[in-house]
Amino acid sequence: MGEALHAVVTGGGSGIGAAVARRLRQEGLRLTLMGRSLDKLRAQQAELAALAGAAAVQIQVCDVGDEASVRAAFAAAVQAQGPVDVLVNNAGQVETAPLARTSLDSWNRLLQVNLTGSFLCSREVAPAMAQRGFGRIVNVASTAALKGYAYVAAYCAAKHGVLGLTRAMALELATKGVTVNAVCPGYTETDIVANAVDTIVAKTGRTAEAARAELAAANPQGRLVQPDEVAAAVAYLLRHxxxxxTGQAIAVCGGEVM
Known part of the structure; x- marks a missing residue:
């Protein structure tokens, strides 16, 4: 892919976003990491700078669900690193509750972060990508974009929306040298899964080991997906x-979705 490409990774301070950032930096891309936690971004920046130079890794605090925040962050990213060639929409959030106890605030919050955030960030970069005749947008969705899960109605609705957005943008940009795809991980070894384990333990009294085993059992391979495996799928989609x-939903889930 090469040093000339500038990639923005949202939610780049931890989990899948951090793994994607590490993989792309190893492949020579210049990076702008975006997220809400300055401390996490700084820690990730320091780790990546040790790989190949601090100047190639910039950070921007950004709330992807806030239009003004997104516009300011992307303007600063372009000023510091040049036009955005690659966008990885990874920022996401999940909350669990039965439908009857899902508040409107929770519903709106999850759609804002998971779906509206992908829209706002994509809208910032797609026109310039199309004008230059090259771009890659990868939306980190979830198997929740491909099937339903109980107790996460808002998250599933948002991630299904991300897949619809992916397909619409892919068609709109198909003749412009810009591809738009979704990567859909199953249960992955991240803070989100760690929180899910804590929730299961708190609500059922099971041990953490039993809760992890329950989540891993959804994967026919009987394990949790590793963040580096998701990053590898993202990296492939960025290649010339x-x-x-384009317009595809690539499941990284050990065969859970076929």
């Missing part, structure tokens, strides 16, 4: 020779 792949 992946230009014929």
């Amino acid at each position: 020779d992946a230009g014929a792949i």
Whole structure:
């Protein structure tokens, strides 16, 4: 892919976003990491700077669900690192509750972060990508974009929306040299899964080991997906020779969704 490309990774301070950032930096891309936690971003910046130079890794505090915050962060990113060639919409949030106890505030919050955030960030970069004749947008969705899960109605609705957004943008940009795809991880070894384990323990009294085993059992391989495996799928979609792949939902889930 090469040093000339500038990639923005949202939610880049931890979990899948951090793994994607590490993989892309190893492949020579310049990075702008965005997220809400300055401390997490700084820690990730320091780790990546040790790989290959601090100047190639910039950070921007950004709330992807806030239009003004997104516009300011992307303007600063372009000023510091040049036009955005690659956007990885990874920022996300999940909350669990039965439908009857899902508040409107929770519903709106999850749609704002998971769906509206992907829209706002994509809208910032897509026109310039199309004008230059090259771009890659990868939306980190979830198997929740491909199937339903109980007790996460808002999250599933948001992630299904991300997949619809992916497909619409892919068609709109198909002749412009810009591809738009979704990567859909199953249960992955991240803070989100750690929180899910804590919730199961608190609500059922099971041990943490039993809760983790329950989540891993959803994967036919009987394990949790690793963040680096998701990052590898993202990295493939960014290649120049992946230009014929657009509008797709690539499940990284050990066969949970077929």
